[in-house]
Amino acid sequence: MTSGTIRVLIVDDQKMVRQGFTVLLDAEPGIEVVGQAVDGDDAVAQVAELAPDVVLMDIRMPGTGGIEATRRITGPAGTTVKVLVLTTFDLDEYVYEALRAGASGFLLKDASADELAHAVRVVAAGDALLAPNVTKRLIAEFSRLSAGPRTPLKDRVGALTERETEVLGLIAHGLSNAEIATRLVVAEQTVKTHVSRILIKLGLRDRTQAAVYAYDTGLVRPAGH
Structure with a gap:
């Protein structure tokens, strides 16, 4: 992280979602949104170009989805990029597959601004983060x-x-x-x-x-x- 600033890439096929998250995170001290991607392929390309610390990744997108993009981003040996999966779908299969693909955290899109910023900081620090309301079902899955x-x-x-x-x-x-x-x-x-x-x-x-x-x-x- 440059000068202690957490560099974030936001990946979502909906422009309003990308812009909303950008406004929320840019208002937080120590966090900077360095780019926005519209799908999984775009995300992989921008990670290579921008070298963000954390990627906020939507799961369901046209074309290459968030799970495959996460796998491609976190797969290379030595990578330090952390992926925080964001989704509106509170479904076990998505949690499980996202984590298996290499995501470091999982958060629902209805999280507050404070929860979102906290999640970015936790994941950037190298810790895992799961939305509390999915943890029990995740264990069962x-x-x-x-x-x-x-x-x-x-x-x-x-x-x-x-x-x-x-x-x-x-x-x-x-x-x-x-x-x-x-x-x-x-x-x-x-x-x-x-x-x-x-x-x-x-x-x-x-x-x-x-x-x-x-x-x-x-x-x-x-x-x-």
Whole structure:
């Protein structure tokens, strides 16, 4: 981020939505909208040209949609661009697929200006963000869809210590570092260290990938499943 400013690219096929988000975010200190894209292909091209820190990505767009665009943006090794998915559709399949594609966060379009700005800052800082009202259904969706082949991924779980495995489970259930620290009665910095080691050992990019991994491998399942 240049001089501490978070550079944002807004991707939506509706001009009024793009302009609205631009006005809201440009009014926030430390956030600058550097571009607008009208579809997934345009988004991929503008990411290459503008190198934003965060992409606000609509899911449903004509042509190349947000999920495929997210996959193309976050796929290259070493990329630091974070994708925050915005949608009016509160549907499990979109949450799940967007996160599997590499999105770091998910937020509904009816979020307030403060919530939107907070989401951009959280994602830019490298943390995962999910709209609270979709988290429970997301967990259930992970559980339902995680019945496929898991052996190659699960092999890596053995590299984790017992405490790291415990922390991974709490991440997958949506707890923040502070909440995990309270649950385990340890310092928050200790939790951060555990999270960093988990990501390194499992070869994952962020907490969102860690949550996806935990459910994909069957390591974690919601209560009652």
